[in-house]
Amino acid sequence: MLKLRQSEFSPGILAFGLSLALTLTQPLLAKSDSRIACPPYESIEQEIVQLAEEFPDWVDHIRYGSSNEGRELHLLRLAKKGLASAPGAVRQAVYIDGVIHGNEYLHIEDRLPRYFLENRETLPQLKTFLDQGGVVYMVPIFNPDGYAAHQRGNANGKDLNRDFPLLIKNHQGLHEIETQDFVAYLEEDLRRDNRKLALSMNYHCCDGSLLEPWSVNGFELPPTDLAAHQVIGELVRKILGTEYRVGKTSDILATTHAGTAKDYFYEHHHALAFTFEGLRASEDRNFSKHVQLWERIFAVLNHPQP
Ligand SMILES: [Zn+2]
Structure with missing residues (x-):
């Protein structure tokens, strides 16, 4: 009969086991986690619902689909409602999202969304953008199943940021429900409203950079x-700092x-298209700088160069 000896449970062996476990897991966490504390997905959903109730004249809340695990996919569509537009006029759109990689939340x-809505009359460039008929699409959490599980991929373990179509590489994409539902909604909304996607920004972590197309060689x-x-x-680089590198993803x-x-946004819409890679454990402290950056971005879009 096999008997466990007392010595197998000695504090020394337990301590060694614990330190080995930490050694094995810590590098994985360091590589994959933004280290910015994230609220439950339900809290973010409640905030989205709340914003739509507080600002009914300025924002539409669109539930554009469901994730693999049945979480609702939410988009906020900020615009000045009721603006008359000239027939055939093309109006601009901006798209902002985060957490397509579930473990890269930046806060x-x-x-x-709340900052834009509460300050829409006092941020001059945002105000001009909206007064001119611009729309801002915002998806705070693109990959809610990954976010809930603190993992990069969706519930199928698939990387949603490899699941967009890319014609130049004959890459079909759109295998996952989260990407399918999003593309279907966005394309239809742009088409129905005769809108031009002028700029997109996908927030990620943790390289400390602004990435431009292309992601392929x-x-x-x-x-x-x-x-x-x-x-x-x-x-x-001017607003956030010269430690942020700028260039092609590849x-x-x-x-x-x-x-x-x-x-996808560059190839299909000829948008100015970016990935913003925040800094691990600290990008959330730069919120006011991101607001400044957005004012400058709206200024660029309000005054297009010929
Ligand atoms: Zn990422």
């Missing part, structure tokens, strides 16, 4: 497009991936 993407932006992206890149991250949201 910037979920605060911008072998393609360069035309000089005019590159220059237009660099204008925003310079604003990031150069900055030294990896290449087909199917990123950014490449």
